[in-house]
Amino acid sequence: MKTLKTCIIALVLLSVITGCKKEESKTSVPAAENAAAEPAVQVVLDMVVKKDDTFEMFYVEDESLDFGDNKTRVKVKGKNESQEIVFNFPDNASIGNLRFDAGENPEQEEMTINKVIIKQKDKELELSAADFFTHFTASGYVKTFPEKFSFKGIKVNNVYDPMIYGNTTLMHILRELKK
Structure with missing residues (x-):
């Protein structure tokens, strides 16, 4: 027993x-879970920028044009080929509209957009080069060449401040992306 x-x-x-x-x-x-997580809110510009510059991407959570201090700055190294310019935002950001400040270098050459990717939590929007100028509107400091999917910052009254704003078409899509 x-x-x-x-x-x-x-x-x-x-x-x-x-x-x-x-x-x-x-x-x-x-x-895969141990790897560094990609930011939940991000804007990626795939474009050709030939000279060194500094870009800023502003966002608002509503659909206004009062962008305030909600921005990310990125230094860009000039290249003759396409590169991804990545703007990371806080994970709790909720994009209602965007403003792209296209550089501080008045000697910058014409820049070409290939595509734009906007990531909002688990959703993603990709705009082709052909769609860029139907979703964004250039300020008076930007000369656009929609047939070439490109633009160039210009001086007005000796001031260089190229800005490109999301328009109502983009705001409508961003509203749907937030749902």
């Missing part, structure tokens, strides 16, 4: 020990 009791206790302990080891492997975190 004593031997039977000892065997039962040994079997129970063995099953507890092996059961715990299996539980540990079930709760391990997949490698």
Whole structure:
């Protein structure tokens, strides 16, 4: 009887020990979850910028043009080929409209847009180069070349301040993206 009791206790302990080891492997975190998470709110411009510059992307949560200080600055290294310019916003940001300040370098050459990607939490909007000027409106400090999907900042009264605003078409799509 004593031997039977000892065997039962040994079997129970063995099953507890092996059961715990299996539980540990079930709760391990997949490698993908350990990787750095991409920001939840992001705007990516795929474009050609030939000279070094600094860009800013402003956002508002409503659909106004009062952008305030909600912005991200990005230094851009000039290249003759396309590059992705990434603007990361706080994860709790809710984009209602955008304003793109297209540089501070008055010597900047004509810039070409290839596409724009707007990420809002788990949703994404991609605008082709052909759609860019139907969703954004240039200020008086920007000369546009829609047939080439490009634009160039210009001086007006010796002031260089090229800005491109999201228009009502973009605001409508952003409203749907937030739902």
